[in-house]
Amino acid sequence: MTGAEPRAHEGQGAELARFSRQLYERGWMPGTAGNLSVRLSDATALITASGRAKGELTGREVVAVHADSGVEVAPGPLRASAETAIHCAVYRATEARAVIHVHAPYATAVATRVGHPARRRALRVERLELLKGLGLADPTSAALPVFPNWPDVPRIAADVAGHLAATPDPPPALLITDHGVTTWGRDLAQARDRLECLEAICQLLLLTGGLPPNTPDDAHDDTTDAER
Ligand SMILES: CSCCC(=O)C(=O)COP(=O)(O)O
Numbered sequence: 695m696t697g698a699e700p701r702a703h704e705g706q707g708a709e710l711a712r713f714s715r716q717l718y719e720r721g722w723m724p725g726t727a728g729n730l731s732v733r734l735s736d737a738t739a740l741i742t743a744s745g746r747a748k749g750e751l752t753g754r755e756v757v758a759v760h761a762d763s764g765v766e767v768a769p770g771p772l773r774a775s776a777e778t779a780i781h782c783a784v785y786r787a788t789e790a791r792a793v794i795h796v797h798a799p800y801a802t803a804v805a806t807r808v809g810h811p812a813r814r815r816a817l818r819v820e821r822l823e824l825l826k827g828l829g830l831a832d833p834t835s836a837a838l839p840v841f842p843n844w845p846d847v848p849r850i851a852a853d854v855a856g857h858l859a860a861t862p863d864p865p866p867a868l869l870i871t872d873h874g875v876t877t878w879g880r881d882l883a884q885a886r887d888r889l890e891c892l893e894a895i896c897q898l899l900l901l902t903g904g905l906p907p908n909t910p911d912d913a914h915d916d917t918t919d920a921e922r
C-alpha cells in the first residue's frame with residue numbers, strides 16, 4: 695500500500711484481497727491475472743498491485759491512485775495494476791464505486807470468438823433471464839462492447855472512454871478479445887454479481903450455439919464513425 699499512512703485504507707484493502715481470493719478460487723484470476731479497484735472518494739481509488747498472485751493477495755498489496763488519471767497518490771514499492779487506465783476510464787464516465795477485471799474462461803472464450811484484433815465489436819444477447827442480473831437500463835437485450843486487446847493498455851482505455859461517452863446508459867460490463875472481462879457497480883459485491891451473471895450468460899451462449907457466425911468481415915463492428 696502506498697500513501698502517507700501505511701495503514702490508511704486497511705479495511706478496503708482487506709476487502710479487495712477477500713474478493714480477489716474468492717475470484718481466484720473460481721479459476722477466474724489464474725496466477726497474477728485480473729485486477730480489482732474501489733473508489734475511496736471522488737478523487738481517489740484503491741487498486742490491486744500489479745503482478746501479484748491474486749489467490750494470495752494481502753490487504754496491503756494495493757495502491758492508491760487518482761481516480762481520473764491513475765497516477766499513484768504516493769510512490770511506494772508496489773506498482774498499481776498495469777490495467778489501471780481501464781478502471782479510471784470507467785470511474786471518469788460512470789457512477790461506479792468498484793470495478794472488477796478477470797480472465798473468466800467462458801467470457802474470455804466468447805470475447806475471443808466475437809472480437810476482432812483491431813475493431814470494436816458488440817456481443818448481442820437477447821431473451822436470457824440472466825440479463826436481468828447485469829444492471830441494464832433495458833434488461834430484455836444487451837449489446838456488450840468487445841474491444842481489441844491493444845498491447846498499449848491506455849489505448850484500450852481510450853477505446854473504453856470513447857464507447858462510454860458515446861453510449862447512453864451503457865451496460866456496466868465490457869469484454870476484451872483474447873483477454874478477459876470487466877464489470878462495475880456500486881460496490882465490489884454488485885460488480886461481482888454482474889460478473890457471475892455475465893460469465894453464466896457466456897457459458898449458455900457457448901452451450902446453445904447462440905453466438906453469431908465467425909466472420910472476418912465488419913458485419914459485427916460496433917465502432918462509430920465519430921470514434922474512428
Ligand atoms: C498474467 S495476466 C497479464 C496481465 C493481465 O491481463 C492482468 O489482468 C493482470 O495485470 P496486473 O498488472 O493487474 O497484475
Ligand SMILES: [Zn+2]
Nearest residue numbers: 727728795874
Ligand atoms: Zn487482464
